[in-house]
Amino acid sequence: xxxxxxxMLSVARQKIAQYIESGRVPQVLQSTLxxxxxxNGHFDVVMINQVAHHLGDVMDDSKxxxxxxxxxxxxxxxxxxxxxxxxxxxxxxxxxxxLSLAYWFYCLIxxxxxxxxxxxxxxxxxxxxxxxxxxxxxxxxxEINKTYMEWSSYSNLEGPLSETWRKxxxxxxxxxxxxxxxxxxxxxxxxxxxxxRELFDQSEKERMLIGQTTTIVATK
Numbered sequence: 001x002x003x004x005x006x007x008m009l010s011v012a013r014q015k016i017a018q019y020i021e022s023g024r025v026p027q028v029l030q031s032t033l034x035x036x037x038x039x040n041g042h043f044d045v046v047m048i049n050q051v052a053h054h055l056g057d058v059m060d061d062s063k064x065x066x067x068x069x070x071x072x073x074x075x076x077x078x079x080x081x082x083x084x085x086x087x088x089x090x091x092x093x094x095x096x097x098x099l100s101l102a103y104w105f106y107c108l109i110x111x112x113x114x115x116x117x118x119x120x121x122x123x124x125x126x127x128x129x130x131x132x133x134x135x136x137x138x139x140x141x142x143e144i145n146k147t148y149m150e151w152s153s154y155s156n157l158e159g160p161l162s163e164t165w166r167k168x169x170x171x172x173x174x175x176x177x178x179x180x181x182x183x184x185x186x187x188x189x190x191x192x193x194x195x196x197r198e199l200f201d202q203s204e205k206e207r208m209l210i211g212q213t214t215t216i217v218a219t220k
Contacts, residue, residue, distance in 0.1 A: 001016075001025055001027065001028045001029070002029050002030075002031050002033075002036065002037075003029075003030065003031075005030075006030050009028055009029075009030055012028065013028055033051065033055060033071075033075055033078075034055060034071045034072070034074040034075035034078055035074070035078055036078045036079075036081075036082050038082045039082070040081055040082065041082070041083065041084045041085070042082045042083075042084070043082055043083055043084065043087060044083075044084055044087050044088070045083075045087060045088045045089075045090065046079040046082060046083055046087065046088075046089050046090070047089075047090040047091075047092070048075065048079065048089075048090070048091045048092065049090075049092045050092055050093065050094075050148070050213070051075075052071075052072045052075060052091070052093060052120075052121060052126075053093070053116070053119040053120045053121075054119075054170070055071040055072060055075065056071060057069040057070065057071050057072050057119065057121065058118050058119055059117075059118040059119075065121075065122060065125050066125065066128075068121075069121045069125060069129075072121045072125075072126070072129065073129045073132075073133075076089075076091070076126070076129045076130055076133050076135075077129075077133045079091075079133075080130075080133040080134050080135060080220060083220045084220070085220055086219065086220060087219070087220045088217070088218070088219060088220075089130065089135060089216075089217070089218040089219070089220065090215055090216070090217055091126060091130070091215065091216040091217075091218075092143075092213055092214070092215045092216075093120060093121070093123070093126060093213065093214060093215075093216070094120060094212065094213050094214060095120075095122075095123050095142075095210075095214055096117055096120065096122065097210055098142070098210055098211060098212055098213065098214065099113065099116065099117055099120065100113070100117070101203070101206040101207075101210065102203065102206050102207040102210055102211065102212045103203065103207075103212060104199060104200045104203035104204070105159070105160050105183075105187075106171070107199070108160065108183040108186050108187065109171070109172075109174075109175050109179055109180075109183050111174075111175075111176070111179050112171055112172070112174040112175045112176075112179060113171065115174050116171050116174060123140050123214060123216070126140075126216050127140060127216060130216060130218045134220065135218035135219060135220060136218070136219050136220075137217075137218060137219045138216065138217070138218040139216070139217050139218070140214050140215075140216050141214065141215050141216075141217055142210060142211035142213070142214045143211045143212070143213050143214065143215060144207075144208065144209075144210075144211040145208075145211075146211070146212070146213070147207070147212060148169075148212050148213055149168050149169070153165065153168060155200070157187070157191060157196050157197065157200060158187065158191065160183060160184060160187050161184055161187055161188070
């Protein structure tokens with residue numbers, strides 16, 4: 001297990017203590033991607049879960065898409081390197097369509113979502129990077145029946161009013177004080193007049209069609 005945050009690793013150590021003690025999780029390391037501090041052919045499976053958009057790559061219209069996402073490409077190359085032959089690579093991300101339509105509260109913070117969208121490599125580009133790295137049988141699989149946070153939290157229509165709730169999604173770190181104030185006011189007003197539920201229900205229709213996340217599955 002690898003993460004840049006020692007705080008998150010501390011939580012993980014508590015949650016999976018039994019697996020660490022049994023040896024099923026032999027290492028819990030603090031390190032920064034895209035490079036991985038492991039030897040070649042070290043793993044049977046590598047999973048990258050909602051990480052790549054934190055690497056610092058950003059879409060820039062003055063460059064080609066390939067030039068905009070060098071760290072994402074390096075991350076995929078590293079995954080290939082540390083996998084054994086026949087190993088499986090799982091890269092969980094989200095498409096532009098999913099981010100724009102399948103998260104009920106994102107429309108309340110339009111400035112932040114526009115910044116967020118530029119941080120995500122297009123799915124076709126992730127697949128292209130995987131093939132260039134040497135992976136075969138590359139497939140994009142949308143996860144239709146899952147929400148990215150627990151349903152009881154995700155479906156809480158007053159969630160955006162809570163700082164604790166907002167910490168469950170990194171997009172809120174991009175929201176300015178002005179936009180946050182506006183979003184909270186919208187939530188309160190829409191909840192009062194009944195349109196907040198309508199917003200949620202419409203977004204749910206989209207989520208059930210396209211999912212919130214997509215996993216790229218590839219074989220070395």
